[in-house]
Amino acid sequence: MNSTAWIACIALVMLCGLPRTSAQAVRPFEQDDWPIPANIVVEQVLAGLREAGLAPARPCSDEVFIRRVFLDVIGAVPSAAEAVKFLEDKSPNKRAALIDSLLERSEFADYWAMKWCDLLRVKAEFPINLWPNAVQAYHRWIRDAVARNMPYDQFARELLTSSGSNFRVGPVNFYRAVQGRTPAAIAGGVALTFMGTRFENWPPEKRSAMEFFFSRVAFKSTAEWKEEIVHLDPNPVATCDAVFPDGSTVHVNPGDDPRRIFADWLIAADNPWFARAAVNRIWAWLLGRGIVHEPDDFRPDNPPSTERLLACLESELLKAKYDLRHVYRLILNSRTYQQSSIPVKANDKAEALFAHYLVRRLDPEVLIDAICTVLGSTERYTSVIPEPFTVIPEGERAVALADGSISSPFLDMFGRPARDTGLWSERNNQPTDAQRLYLLNSSHIQRKIESSRRVQEILASSGRDRRKVVRAVYLAILSRGPTDAEVTAASKYYDNKDLNGKAALDDLVWSLINTMEFTCRH
Amino acid sequence: MRAVNQPNDLTRREVLMRGVAGAAGMALLGTPGALALPAQSAPATRAASRAGSVIQIWMWGGPAHLDTFDPKPEAGGDYCGPLNKPIDTNVDGLRIGQLLPLLAKQADKYAVIRSMTHGVNAHETASYLVQTGRQPDRLVYPGVGAVISLFKGYDHGYRGAVAPYIVLTEAQGRFSEVGFLGQRYKPFATGGDPNAQRFAVEGIIAQGITELRQRSRRELLESLETFARATPKTPRTEPFQRSAQDDYDLMFGEARKIFDLSAEKKELRDRYGRNTFGLMARRLVEHGVPYITINYKGWDTHKQHFQTMNRKLPEMDQGMAALLEDLSSRGLLDRTIVWWGGEFGRTPRVQWEPPWNGGRGHHGACFSAVVAGGGFKGGTVVGQSDEHGMNVADRPVSPRDLIASIYTLLGIDPEGVLPNPRGIETRLLPPVEEGAESGGLLREIMAV
Numbered sequence: 001m002n003s004t005a006w007i008a009c010i011a012l013v014m015l016c017g018l019p020r021t022s023a024q025a026v027r028p029f030e031q032d033d034w035p036i037p038a039n040i041v042v043e044q045v046l047a048g049l050r051e052a053g054l055a056p057a058r059p060c061s062d063e064v065f066i067r068r069v070f071l072d073v074i075g076a077v078p079s080a081a082e083a084v085k086f087l088e089d090k091s092p093n094k095r096a097a098l099i100d101s102l103l104e105r106s107e108f109a110d111y112w113a114m115k116w117c118d119l120l121r122v123k124a125e126f127p128i129n130l131w132p133n134a135v136q137a138y139h140r141w142i143r144d145a146v147a148r149n150m151p152y153d154q155f156a157r158e159l160l161t162s163s164g165s166n167f168r169v170g171p172v173n174f175y176r177a178v179q180g181r182t183p184a185a186i187a188g189g190v191a192l193t194f195m196g197t198r199f200e201n202w203p204p205e206k207r208s209a210m211e212f213f214f215s216r217v218a219f220k221s222t223a224e225w226k227e228e229i230v231h232l233d234p235n236p237v238a239t240c241d242a243v244f245p246d247g248s249t250v251h252v253n254p255g256d257d258p259r260r261i262f263a264d265w266l267i268a269a270d271n272p273w274f275a276r277a278a279v280n281r282i283w284a285w286l287l288g289r290g291i292v293h294e295p296d297d298f299r300p301d302n303p304p305s306t307e308r309l310l311a312c313l314e315s316e317l318l319k320a321k322y323d324l325r326h327v328y329r330l331i332l333n334s335r336t337y338q339q340s341s342i343p344v345k346a347n348d349k350a351e352a353l354f355a356h357y358l359v360r361r362l363d364p365e366v367l368i369d370a371i372c373t374v375l376g377s378t379e380r381y382t383s384v385i386p387e388p389f390t391v392i393p394e395g396e397r398a399v400a401l402a403d404g405s406i407s408s409p410f411l412d413m414f415g416r417p418a419r420d421t422g423l424w425s426e427r428n429n430q431p432t433d434a435q436r437l438y439l440l441n442s443s444h445i446q447r448k449i450e451s452s453r454r455v456q457e458i459l460a461s462s463g464r465d466r467r468k469v470v471r472a473v474y475l476a477i478l479s480r481g482p483t484d485a486e487v488t489a490a491s492k493y494y495d496n497k498d499l500n501g502k503a504a505l506d507d508l509v510w511s512l513i514n515t516m517e518f519t520c521r522h
Numbered sequence: 523m524r525a526v527n528q529p530n531d532l533t534r535r536e537v538l539m540r541g542v543a544g545a546a547g548m549a550l551l552g553t554p555g556a557l558a559l560p561a562q563s564a565p566a567t568r569a570a571s572r573a574g575s576v577i578q579i580w581m582w583g584g585p586a587h588l589d590t591f592d593p594k595p596e597a598g599g600d601y602c603g604p605l606n607k608p609i610d611t612n613v614d615g616l617r618i619g620q621l622l623p624l625l626a627k628q629a630d631k632y633a634v635i636r637s638m639t640h641g642v643n644a645h646e647t648a649s650y651l652v653q654t655g656r657q658p659d660r661l662v663y664p665g666v667g668a669v670i671s672l673f674k675g676y677d678h679g680y681r682g683a684v685a686p687y688i689v690l691t692e693a694q695g696r697f698s699e700v701g702f703l704g705q706r707y708k709p710f711a712t713g714g715d716p717n718a719q720r721f722a723v724e725g726i727i728a729q730g731i732t733e734l735r736q737r738s739r740r741e742l743l744e745s746l747e748t749f750a751r752a753t754p755k756t757p758r759t760e761p762f763q764r765s766a767q768d769d770y771d772l773m774f775g776e777a778r779k780i781f782d783l784s785a786e787k788k789e790l791r792d793r794y795g796r797n798t799f800g801l802m803a804r805r806l807v808e809h810g811v812p813y814i815t816i817n818y819k820g821w822d823t824h825k826q827h828f829q830t831m832n833r834k835l836p837e838m839d840q841g842m843a844a845l846l847e848d849l850s851s852r853g854l855l856d857r858t859i860v861w862w863g864g865e866f867g868r869t870p871r872v873q874w875e876p877p878w879n880g881g882r883g884h885h886g887a888c889f890s891a892v893v894a895g896g897g898f899k900g901g902t903v904v905g906q907s908d909e910h911g912m913n914v915a916d917r918p919v920s921p922r923d924l925i926a927s928i929y930t931l932l933g934i935d936p937e938g939v940l941p942n943p944r945g946i947e948t949r950l951l952p953p954v955e956e957g958a959e960s961g962g963l964l965r966e967i968m969a970v
Contacts, residue, residue: 126646
C-alpha cells in the first residue's frame with residue numbers, strides 16, 4: 001500500500017470515530033468486521049456521532065442479527081431450524097436476503113398492523129366504542145393495506161376521505177375511533193396520527209382553523225345493531241377561505257368536501273409534517289426511539305436529535321412515492337440498525353444519536369408469542385365483555401389480535417396499550433418487578449414449561465446426549481448455540497441435582513426464558 | 523403484621539415493591555415528557571382523615587336493586603317476581619331483600635343509598651361513570667382505585683409489601699383503570715383462587731416447586747445471564763440485570779405471609795364462605811393497603827334472573843356480612859370504607875316475555891349503593907326511589923357525589939387537581955360550576 005492510501009485509511013478511521021475503547025468484539029454477540037456495505041443512513045448517523053465525539057458500536061453477530069431482525073420485522077422469534085440455516089449460510093448477502101424474505105411474510109402484516117392499530121385506536125370497547133364488527137372491518141383493512149404495501153399517501157387519504165358503513169368500509173372507522181367525535185376531537189386525532197403533533201399544544205386559532213375541515217363529518221345509525229354510516233353532512237358550508245395548519249389558505253365552496261381538501265394538502269410532497277412524521281415513526285418502531293422523540297411530539301422546541309438523518313429518510317420516502325417498504329429496507333440494511341447493542345460509551349447522547357442498538361423489553365404480545373413458540377404451546381384470549389362475548393380460537397397469536405379490548409392478564413400486566421388515545425406513550429414496555437416475578441414464578445409460565453410439547457420433542461430427539469440437549473434448547477430459545485461456559489453450567493445442573501432429567505431440563509428452559517437475552521430485543 | 527408507616531424504611535425493598543404495583547416504576551430512562559408525574563400537584567390532604575382504606579365490592583354487570591337493598595313488595599309480581607317478602611333488619615324501619623338475612627343483622631353498620639342515578643344503560647359507559655364520576659369526554663380519567671393509589675400509595679408514605687391497589691382476582695377490564703395516570707398506578711390483579719388450599723397469587727406464590735429447587739434454579743439462571751453480564755449497566759438496561767436472588771429475598775417473606783390464608787382459623791374461613799369474597803380483603807386492609815377491589819362477577823342477569831339471585835345472593839350475603847362483622851370486631855371498620863355497588867341497577871319490571879323469560883335489563887335511572895365504615899354512619903338510608911323503583915323520588919345521588927364523599931373521608935380534596943402527563947389541566951372530579959350534576963356531599967351519613 002502506498003503512502004497516500006495509508007493516509008486515506010487513517011483519515012477514514014478517524015472519520016469513523018475509531019479507535020474504539022473496547023479492544024475486542026464480545027462473543028457471541030459481536031463480530032469484528034462489517035458483513036454489509038455502508039449506506040446513506042449510516043452516513044447520516046456517523047456524521048452526527050462525529051460531531052458529538054461519539055463512536056458507533058461494533059457490528060452485531062449473525063446470532064444477534066437473526067433474532068433481532070425477526071423480532072423487529074415480524075414480531076416473532078426464529079425457529080431453531082431457521083436459525084441454523086441462517087447461521088450456516090455462507091453467502092455474503094445473506095442478511096439482505098433475510099430482510100427481503102421477512103418483509104414478504106404474513107406475520108409482517110400481522111405485526112405492523114398491530115402497531116398501526118395502536119395508533120389508529122382499534123378497539124371495540126370504552127372509550128373508543130368501535131364495537132366488534134367494526135373492529136374486524138377496520139383491522140382487516142389496515143392489515144390488508146400493510147400486506148399490500150399500500151403507498152402511505154393513499155393509506156392516509158383513504159382513512160380521511162372514506163364514507164360508508166362501519167361494517168363494510170373499514171377506513172371510515174378512523175373518524176369513529178375518536179373519543180368525543182367532535183370536529184375538535186377529530187382534528188386532534190388527525191394531528192397526532194398523521195402530523196405527529198399534539199393538538200393541545202397548538203394555539204387556539206390554529207386549532208379552530210383545522211377543526212373546520214372536519215366540521216362536515218357526520219354519523220348516522222342504521223337498523224342493524226351498532227352499524228353506523230359515516231358520511232358528509234349534506235348541509236353545505238358557507239363559501240369561505242379556510243386556513244391550513246401551515247398558514248396557507250384555500251377557498252372552499254359550499255359543495256366541497258372539506259375532508260378531501262385537507263387530505264390533499266396533507267399528502268402533498270411539500271407538507272412539512274406528513275412524510276417526516278411517518279419516517280420518524282417507522283424509525284422509532286424499528287430502533288426504539290424517534291429521531292424526534294417522542295415520535296408524536298413534533299414541535300419547535302423538541303427538535304430532531306439529528307436533522308440530516310430525518311431529512312434523508314423523508315426525501316427517500318418521497319423519492320419512493322410513499323413506498324414504506326423502501327424505507328424499511330433502507331433502515332434494516334444499514335450498519336446503524338445492524339450494530340451491537342453493547343455501547344462503546346453509554347450515555348443519553350449516545351442513545352439519542354443511535355451510537356448503538358437500544359435494548360428494550362419485548363412488547364407484551366411479542367413476548368407471550370415468543371414463549372408460546374419456543375414451548376410449542378398456546379394461549380386463550382377473550383373479551384371481558386359479554387355483548388357479544390368473544391373467544392378467540394386457541395392458537396391465535398397475540399400479535400394478530402385485532403381488538404384492543406380482547407386481552408389476557410399477561411398482556412395487561414406487561415403493558416399492552418389501552419388504545420384510548422393513540423399516543424406513543426400508551427405502549428409501555430418499561431419493566432416492572434411484578435412482571436419479572438411473574439416470569440420467574442407464576443404457575444401460568446411454570447405450567448406452560450412443564451407441559452411443553454417442544455421440550456418433550458427435544459428430549460425425544462436428543463435422548464441422553466446432554467450436549468445435544470443443551471444445544472437444541474439454546475437454538476430453540478435463544479436462536480444460537482451455547483458457549484462452552486454455558487454448556488458446562490447446564491451440565492453441572494444436571495449432575496448435581498436430585499431432579500430427574502425432565503425437571504432439570506424444565507429448569508434450563510425456565511432459566512433461558514428468564515434471561516435478559518430472551519426478554520429483550522438486543 | 524407490619525405497621526403502615528415506617529418513615530425511615532426507604533430501602534431497596536420499597537423500590538422493588540413499587541414494581542409489584544405493576545407500575546412503570548423507576549425513572550423513565552430518558553424518555554422525555556412521559557409518565558413520571560409531578561408529586562407537587564397532590565391535593566391538600568386534610569389532617570384528620572378517618573378512613574385509610576377502601577374495599578370496593580364491585581358488582582360486575584349491575585345488581586338488581588329491587589332484589590337487594592330496595593325491595594318493592596307492594597309493586598306486585600310484575601316487579602318482584604317470587605322475591606316479594608323483604609325482611610326487617612336490626613335497624614327500625616329498614617327492610618332489605620329476603621335473600622340477605624345475615625346482612626339484615628349488620629344493617630346498623632351500613633348506609634343504603636337508594637337514589638343513585640346516572641341514566642346510562644350501557645355497561646362500559648356506566649362502569650366508567652360510576653368509577654370516575656364523569657361523563658366520557660376526550661380524556662380517559664383514572665378510576666377511584668387509581669386515584670387513591672396515587673394519593674395514598676407509594677408517593678405518599680405507603681410502605682406496604684404489596685401494591686397499594688389490589689384487585690381480587692381479575693381486572694375489571696371495562697376501561698383502563700388508570701386512565702391518563704399511566705401504568706404506575708395500575709392495580710395488581712392477584713389471579714388465583716383465594717378459596718384454594720393455597721392462594722396461588724401469580725408471581726408471589728409458586729406452586730409445586732420446592733425451596734431447594736427454587737434456589738438452585740435461580741443460581742442456574744444467574745450463571746446463564748451471559749448477555750446481561752456482557753452489557754454495561756445503564757438506566758435502560760439495569761432493570762434487566764438485577765439478581766433474581768435479591769428480588770426473591772426482598773419480596774418474598776412478607777408478601778407471601780399476607781396472602782397465606784391458612785394463617786386464618788378454619789372457623790372464620792367458613793364464616794366468610796369459601797368463595798373469592800372478603801377474607802383476603804380484610805387481611806390486605808390490616809396490612810394497610812389503601813384500595814382493594816373485589817371484582818365480583820355474574821350480576822348481568824338478562825335471563826334466569828331469579829335462579830341466579832337464589833344462587834348468588836346467599837353467597838354475597840354471607841361474605842359481605844362476615845366482612846362487616848370481622849372488620850368491626852377487629853376495630854378496622856372505623857378506618858375502612860366498604861363500598862358495594864355495580865355500574866347500574868336492573869329494570870324494576872321483570873321481563874317475562876321471550877327471549878328473556880324472566881330477566882331484568884340494565885337500569886341506570888335509579889339504583890342502589892351501600893357504604894359502610896370509614897366515617898359513613900351505619901343504619902341509615904339516603905334518598906328514595908319511586909313506588910316501582912323506576913326513578914329517583916327524593917335526593918338524587920350522582921356517582922360524582924358518592925365518590926366525592928369517599929375522597930373526603932379519606933382526606934383527599936375532591937376539588938383538587940390530578941397531575942396530567944401531557945400538562946392538560948385535569949380535576950379529580952368534574953366541577954359543579956362547569957355543569958356537573960351534583961346533589962352535594964352525602965353529609966347526612968358522614969361523621970365528619
